[in-house]
Amino acid sequence: MIRWLAALLMLGLAAPAWADEMRPVAIQFEQMSPDTWQLGWRQPIASAADDRHLSPLLPASCRITGAIARRVAPLAVTGNARVVCEGPVAGQSLGWPALVGQSEAILRVAPLDRPVQVYRLTHEEPRATIAAKPSATQVWRSYFALGVEHILAGWDHLLFVIALVLLVGRGWPVVKAATAFTLAHSLTLAAVTLGFAGLRQDVVEALIALSIVFLAVEIARGTRETLTRRLPWLVAFAFGLLHGFGFAGALREIGLPEGEVPAALVSFNLGVEAGQLLVICAVLALLGLLRRLRPKDEPLVLRLASYPVGIVGAYWLIDRLFA
Structure with a gap:
């Protein structure tokens, strides 16, 4: 005893x-026109050893155009970039390259004229497949799991x-x-x-x-x-x-x-x-x-x-x- x-x-x-202080990586992928998307992310910084030059893993048909705008603060790095995609992104994956241990990320995908999709990324599943028609239970599953984790951690x-x-x-x-x-x-x-x-x-x-x-x-x-x-x-x-x-x-x-x-x-x-x-x-x-x-x-x-x-x-x- x-x-x-x-x-x-x-x-x-x-x-x-x-x-x-729950500080997951936050990723926003918002469609601005049929072939143009705006990519934004916030990466929490826990120590001086953390890589401050990471960026989200894009779908295979997408590429960043122009320079990445980064802002480094004591506790986080934020980034923004313009992305051009050839054709639809449904069925392709988007994720974060360095989720280790208990770290996680919240990914929001906002297509034109369609509901926002929300995904929770983990070390075991660092990428999510963008759905053509999002499931109504996506938000419920992701935020329920976050609530359980928050009280236990x-x-x-x-x-x-x-x-x-x-x-x-x-x-x-x-x-x-x-x-x-x-x-x-x-x-x-x-x-x-x-x-x-x-x-x-x-x-x-x-x-x-x-x-x-x-x-x-x-x-x-x-x-x-x-x-x-x-x-x-x-x-x-x-x-x-x-x-x-x-x-x-x-x-x-x-x-x-x-x-x-x-x-x-x-x-x-x-x-x-x-x-x-x-x-x-x-x-x-x-x-x-x-x-x-x-x-x-x-x-x-x-x-x-x-x-x-x-x-x-x-x-x-x-x-x-x-x-």
Whole structure:
């Protein structure tokens, strides 16, 4: 158990402090006339070793004409180019040349007088075949997968959900708290994405870290009666509104397909919920196993678990306040 807690602590400290920052490569391929397209891309830069001269892999019948306009910033490279294609591009592929590890790209293809196509590119599938008639489920599949990945790789949200389950601990109260958290961050995510609300991302990130520290303190208090233990769903709802701003920041980095904003928003949120349910079920299963094998040790184990949760949350809070 001590080794498990130590591993959780080291994993959290090693994780990126700005855990909401989903920064995939973004590629836009927009048709301007029957044979002319405008190509644009944004490549995040993680280190000085990253190649700043990459460009998308074009369909076989297409070529760049003129000079590529590149702008290099500290965290990203943006590029634009005019492309001429001989004949239709349907059935041909377009992609990115250097997707490694967990990196990914979002590709948008916007033909004249046809719906926008959205593809998610990964290391395993770095190219996508442009469809003559796009599937209605393209956006849903791509953004659902992004939502699942975000909650499972978004360390701060993940740790908050784990801490919430550890605090509440049992069946129906967990369901109510998780439902309140889901409803709250769904409302905020929609409001921010549609332009009805907004909050500075650095402030959001610091407050999310503070919410983790708050739950860790509540867990460490044991069974002492507090407002959080009496009304966990209310606390979950309040913090859910805050975490929704974080989800919105991630979705803003990913970008939304023009004309498909509602579908992308709903499918991303459903993906977040699916990932969240996986985490909740896993933690509840571990708690159930603990109660079955060592019921007397449950209070001690929960109190021990609160320390790595609190330390990681405090580390993120300090880092985000003074970075």
